[in-house]
Each structure stands twice: as structure tokens, then as C-alpha cells.
Amino acid sequence: MTLITVENLSVRYGANTVLRHVDMAVEAGEIVTIVGPNGSGKTSLLRAIIGATKPSAGQISLKPGLKIGYVPQKLHIDPTLPISVERFMRLTDRVSKKQCEESLEIAGVPDLMTRQMSQLSGGQFQRVLLARALMNRPDVLLLDEATQGLDQPGSAAFYHQIEKVRRETGCAIVMISHELHVVMSASDRVICLNGHVCCEGSPAVVASAPEYRALFGSGTGGALALYRHDHDHDHDNCETSQEAAE
Amino acid sequence: MLDDFMTRATLAGIGVAFAAAPLGCFVVWRRMAYFGDATAHAAILGVALSLTFQVSVFAGALAVALAMALTVTMLSGRGYAMDTLLGVLAHSALAFGLVAVSFLSGVRIDLMAYLFGDILAVSRTDLIVIWGGAALVVALITWRWSHLLTATLNEELAYASGFNPKREQLILTLALAVTVAVAIKVVGVLLIAAMLIIPAAASRSLARSPESMALIAAAIGTFSSAAGLRAAYVFDTPAGPSIVCVAAILFACLSLIGWQSRNGSKHN
Numbered sequence: 111m112t113l114i115t116v117e118n119l120s121v122r123y124g125a126n127t128v129l130r131h132v133d134m135a136v137e138a139g140e141i142v143t144i145v146g147p148n149g150s151g152k153t154s155l156l157r158a159i160i161g162a163t164k165p166s167a168g169q170i171s172l173k174p175g176l177k178i179g180y181v182p183q184k185l186h187i188d189p190t191l192p193i194s195v196e197r198f199m200r201l202t203d204r205v206s207k208k209q210c211e212e213s214l215e216i217a218g219v220p221d222l223m224t225r226q227m228s229q230l231s232g233g234q235f236q237r238v239l240l241a242r243a244l245m246n247r248p249d250v251l252l253l254d255e256a257t258q259g260l261d262q263p264g265s266a267a268f269y270h271q272i273e274k275v276r277r278e279t280g281c282a283i284v285m286i287s288h289e290l291h292v293v294m295s296a297s298d299r300v301i302c303l304n305g306h307v308c309c310e311g312s313p314a315v316v317a318s319a320p321e322y323r324a325l326f327g328s329g330t331g332g333a334l335a336l337y338r339h340d341h342d343h344d345h346d347n348c349e350t351s352q353e354a355a356e
Numbered sequence: 357m358l359d360d361f362m363t364r365a366t367l368a369g370i371g372v373a374f375a376a377a378p379l380g381c382f383v384v385w386r387r388m389a390y391f392g393d394a395t396a397h398a399a400i401l402g403v404a405l406s407l408t409f410q411v412s413v414f415a416g417a418l419a420v421a422l423a424m425a426l427t428v429t430m431l432s433g434r435g436y437a438m439d440t441l442l443g444v445l446a447h448s449a450l451a452f453g454l455v456a457v458s459f460l461s462g463v464r465i466d467l468m469a470y471l472f473g474d475i476l477a478v479s480r481t482d483l484i485v486i487w488g489g490a491a492l493v494v495a496l497i498t499w500r501w502s503h504l505l506t507a508t509l510n511e512e513l514a515y516a517s518g519f520n521p522k523r524e525q526l527i528l529t530l531a532l533a534v535t536v537a538v539a540i541k542v543v544g545v546l547l548i549a550a551m552l553i554i555p556a557a558a559s560r561s562l563a564r565s566p567e568s569m570a571l572i573a574a575a576i577g578t579f580s581s582a583a584g585l586r587a588a589y590v591f592d593t594p595a596g597p598s599i600v601c602v603a604a605i606l607f608a609c610l611s612l613i614g615w616q617s618r619n620g621s622k623h624n
Contacts, residue, residue, distance in 0.1 A: 162515035180516030187509060191385045192563045202506050202517045226564070243516075252516070 111138045113176055113250050113282055114159060118168035121154045128154045130306055132168070136250060141276060141283045141296055143313075146303035152286045153183065155303065156254050159284075176250065179243030179281070181236070183254040187227050195230070195238055196223045203246050210245065216278065217241035218271050233264045237271070244275065251275070253285035269296055361476055362585065368478040368486050369581025369599060372542045372551060375490035375535045377574035378497045380556035381566065382528055385508050389553050390439055391428060394446035396536045396548040398424035400453030403470050403540070407460055413470075414485050418537035424449060425529040450545075473544035473596030475585070482541055489538035493531045500527050505566055543596040550600045555580065558607035561614025576606055 114136040121129040129151040136142055144152050157163040159170055160180055172178075187193065199210045207223075214220050219237040222230070230238065236256055243251055253272070257265035269287075273296050276283055302308040383392050399417040406416025428445060432438055457467060469477070478486070497504065507514040507521035514521035539548045555577040556569070563569035584599030591598075 157512065157515075160512060160516045162512055178516055180512060182510050182512045185510045185513070188385050188387065190557070190560050191508070191566060192560065192569055193505075193566055194564070197565055198509075201502050201509075254512075 111173070112136070113138055113173045114284075115171045116155075116159070116168070117171075119155070119158060119165050119170060120167040121151065121158055121163055122166040127166075128305065129158075129303075132303070132307055134301060134307065134310070136282050136284055138249065139276070139280050139282055140298040141273075141285070142299045142301060143297040144284065144286045144301045144303055146308075150304045152303055153254055156180075156252050156284070156286065159252065173249070177246055177248045179246070179248030179251045181239045181243045181251070181253040181256045183256075183286075184258060185235075185239060189228055193227050194223070195225050195227060198227055198238065199242050199245060205245050210241075213241040213245045214238070216244055216275060218267075232259050233268065236260065236268060240268075240271070240275075244279070244281075247279065248281050250282040250284065253283065253287075255286050257287070272296070361478075362589065364478045364480070364483055365475045365585055365595065366582055367483055368475055368542050369585060370578050371483070371486040371490040372535075372539045373555065373577025373581050374574050375493040375531075375538065376551045377555055377577050378570040379493060379528070379531050379535055380552035380554075380573055381559075381570050382497075382504060382508060383532075383552050384556045384560075386528075388528075389549060390442040390446070391425070392532060392536075392549040392552050394428055394442045394449065395421045395425045395532050396539075396545045397446045398449035398453070399536050399540055399545045399548075400470060401449050401456060402453075402537075403545075404453050404456035404460065407457075413540065414489075414537050417540055418533055420449075421536045422530065422533040425533050429525065429529055469544070470540060471544045471546050472594060473540065473542050473547065475542045475595045475599075478541055486538045486541070489534050493534050496527060496531050500524060501567075504528065543599060547596055547600050550603065551577065554600065554603040554607050558603065558610045561610050561617075576603065576610075580606060 112135050114134075116132055116134045119129055119132040120127065128149070132151075132155065134142075134155075144155065146152050154163055158165055159172075160178060195214075196207070196210060199205070199213065211220065211223065214222055214237075217237045217240040219234055219241065222234060222238060227235070227238070240253075240256070251272075257268050260268060272283060272285070275281070297313055299310060300313045301310040383389055399421045402417035402420030403413055404416075405420065406413045409416075424445065428442060431441055436444075454467070466474070503514070503519055504524050504527065506517060507519075507524040511521045514524070535552070536545070536548055539551060543551050555573040558576050559569050559572035562572050580603035581599050584602040585595055587593065587602065588595040588598040
């Protein structure tokens with residue numbers, strides 16, 4: 111079952127086109143990872159899906175009644191704002207205390223309910239964001255570089271948690287990530303974005319396919335190529351401007 | 357009871373404190389202190405216009421404050437940095453307002469009364485306007501409380517929860533304009549931002565939740581109004597500034613206590 115369908119999406123900020131002619135779909139229960147260089151439109155794509163950015167062309171259709179959980183890239187809580195984890199979790203959704211505790215449990219941080227948000231470590235903070243996104247039992251979870259600011263073991267543990275969440279709740283996951291091991295191991299599908307969709311497919315199949323080398327061409331092969339491929343290559347049928355990548 | 361000018365003044369001060377408390381918290385959380393200043397300074401232009409066209413000062417100030425707030429919201433993120441933009445608009449509005457007032461021949465108005473407030477001259481009608489405005493602001497913010505908080509935390513979280521944070525921003529803007537308009541009589545355009553920010557900032561070290569911060573801010577504002585007026589009466593000082601002075605002293609004391617208890621707990 112298709113949850114999200116993006117057709118021919120273009121997004122423009124003023125004269126700057128950040129996304130053009132993007133097509134993608136998210137199926138129930140799959141993990142899709144979006145990779146791409148800075149300014150390649152990854153965040154704009156997620157913002158367009160949640161309705162925060164208006165497309166300049168194309169359309170996005172969501173399955174009727176689709177519940178989206180969203181974990182933002184960074185969430186800065188001003189130190190002057192006192193708010194406990196429980197209050198933060200229950201801010202917009204009408205949920206019981208028990209649901210709150212369950213969500214925190216799934217996210218791997220039980221017993222944080224009464225803590226102040228400002229007292230949490232980076233890893234705890236991201237997990238609380240994850241717990242909050244999970245609370246209304248979403249059909250799809252969107253994560254925008256959710257491990258920014260976490261160290262290697264921290265982000266590895268975080269993505270392990272994401273996989274576990276998918277196993278336990280069956281929700282689809284769309285994430286933007288720079289983390290190579292996630293791209294190669296956890297994802298069902300990888301979409302490489304650079305203003306347009308450069309390539310996509312299952313990471314394992316793509317990595318061993320000859321087309322893959324043709325596309326990424328850096329010769330290192332395997333996982334690293336996917337991570338380090340160049341973005342200044344030409345495509346015969348796309349004219350992505352370099353401005354869009356800046 | 358309302359025959360006594362001190363009683364009316366105290367009630368007016370409390371009214372403003374109640375509107376300013378929850379709004380002031382958002383001003384502090386969202387770092388829009390300068391935004392409050394700009395809106396307030398613009399109100400002096402509203403005063404001049406309303407005297408020219410012989411409409412109520414409240415209506416004139418409200419209209420111009422609202423126009424100013426909307427202009428700032430519209431212009432933000434289009435070239436200039438926010439603080440530059442606000443610096444230009446706030447002081448220009450104040451300057452144009454002062455020049456406009458000087459054109460008013462025939463009417464001799466006491467400019468000081470609008471710059472620093474004239475709380476001792478609050479009439480019964482003023483009281484109705486102040487309390488009406490305050491009730492509107494408190495109702496508006498209470499109604500949108502969760503949404504306003506979410507939008508303050510993160511714009512994308514708001515969109516993902518299915519509402520538009522821009523609309524919430526607009527509600528705050530509207531509440532700010534109303535608060536400015538009702539507070540002119542009490543503390544004047546130059547000190548309105550102080551009534552917004554100081555009680556909210558002072559309450560931070562005592563508060564454990566957003567709601568308690570707003571309530572404590574209201575209590576601090578109320579106390580400052582009452583004590584400031586009393587001090588003004590005893591020492592024969594200007595009322596509006598005296599109120600702000602009391603709030604500032606409370607802020608200093610509470611910050612010191614908060615700082616000490618934080619440092620103390622670190623050593624344990």
C-alpha cells in the first residue's frame with residue numbers, strides 16, 4: 111500500500127530552485143533513506159511532505175487519514191522556557207500518561223517523564239523527539255538528520271532503535287541521513303538526491319550492480335562509493351544547476 | 357470604591373500585568389523583545405493620528421501598532437537581519453510620531469503622558485478598555501496555548517501536527533498590538549516592553565513549566581504595579597517608571613536567588 115506519493119515535485123525559494131521534477135513513493139512498512147550533499151533539497155522534500163513548504167509545481171498525495179510522525183533536524187529550546195518531558199510530549203496530542211510512558215519505552219528512554227527538557231543529553235533529547243513522534247502511532251515516521259550532534263556510538267544506537275521501532279510498530283520510515291552504515295544495512299531503499307533524484311534502489315542491489323559504478327563512478331565500490339560519489343557529474347536528461355546544490 | 361484615583365490606577369496596573377504576563381513569556385521564549393519595542397514605539401504615531409482625526413487614542417494606537425507588527429512580520433526574512441529591520445522601524449516610527457505630534461496646532465498635548473504613561477489619570481472608561489483588552493489577550497493566548505507553545509518550539513513540529521505556525525505568530529502579533537494599546541495609559545510607549553519582559557524573565561528561575569512561568573509573571577507584574585504605585589505616592593516619583601523599577605528590583609533579586617541555588621546544587 112502506498113502511503114505517500116510525490117509526483118513531479120518542484121520547490122523554489124525565490125529565484126533559487128532547490129528541487130525539480132522529483133518523483134518518489136513510500137510504501138507501508140519500508141525504510142527509505144534519502145542521501146545527498148548539503149543544499150540538495152533533502153530537507154525541502156520532507157518539508158514539502160509535511161506541508162511546511164508549498165511546491166511550485168507537481169503534487170504530493172498522502173493516503174487519506176495518514177498519520178505522520180516527524181522528528182525535526184534540530185530543536186532548539188530556549189533556556190528561558192521551562193518544560194518537562196511529559197509536558198512536551200503531551201503538548202498537542204491528547205494522550206494519556208500511560209501512552210507517554212509507552213512511547214518513551216519504545217524510544218529507549220523510560221523514566222525521563224519528570225525531567226526538564228533542558229537537562230537532557232543530546233542522545234536523550236533525540237529519543238524524546240522520537241518518542242513524541244511515535245505517540246499517535248504514526249503510519250510513517252519522517253526523520254530529518256535526527257542524529258545530528260550525536261557521536262558515532264550514539265547515532266548507531268539511535269538507528270538501531272529506529273529499526274526496532276519499525277519491527278515493533280510496522281510503521282514506514284523516511285529518513286535523511288549521512289550515516290553510511292544505515293544506508294547500507296537498515297534501509298530497504300536509498301534515494302540519492304541532488305536537486306533531482308540521481309538514483310534510487312535497494313542499497314545492496316545497487317551497490318553490486320554495474321549501473322551503480324556507472325552512476326557514481328568513483329571506483330571505490332561498495333558502500334563508500336554511495337557515500338562519496340561526486341555531484342558535479344552530468345546527466346543527459348536532467349539539467350540540475352549547480353546553484354541548486356549550493 | 358472606584359472614586360479613588362489610586363484604586364483606579366492600581367486596577368489599571370493589574371489589568372496590564374495580566375495581559376503582559378503570558379504574552380511576555382512568549383516574547384522572552386521567542387526572543388522578540390525588540391519586536392515588542394517596535395510595536396510600542398509605533399503607537400506614539402497612532403496617538404498623534406488619533407488626536408488629529410479626533411478618534412479615541414486607544415483605537416489609533418491599536419491600529420498603528422497592528423500595522424507596525426504586520427509590517428515587521430511581512431518584511432522579516434527578506435534581506436535585512438531582523439534586529440536591523442526592527443531598529444530602523446522602531447526608531448523611525450517613534451521619530452515620525454514625535455514630529456507628527458508637533459504638527460498638532462491648537463491641541464496642547466502632554467507628550468510625557470504618552471511616553472511614560474499617566475496611570476494616575478486613569479478614568480472609569482479607561483479601566484473598562486484596559487480590562488476588556490487584557491481579557492481579550494488572556495483569552496486569545498489561553499485558547500491557543502498548546503499551539504503557540506508548539507510553534508515556539510519548532511515550526512516543522514507545528515506543520516507536522518497539522519496547523520500553521522504562521523497563524524500562531526499572527527495571533528501573538530495581534531495580542532501584542534492590543535497590549536500595547538491598553539498599556540499606553542499605564543506605563544507609556546517607552547516602558548511597555550519592560551512590562552512585557554521583566555516580569556516574565558524574573559519568573560523564570562521559579563518556574564518549572566510554561567504555565568507556571570506565566571502565572572508567576574502575572575503575580576510579579578501585579579505586585580510591581582501595586583508596590584510601584586505606592587512608592588510613587590510616598591516618594592512623589594513618576595508612577596509608570598516606579599512600577600518598572602519595582603519589577604526590575606524583583607528581577608535582580610530572583611535572578612540572584614536562582615543563580616545561587618543553581619550553583620549550590622552543582623556542588624552537591
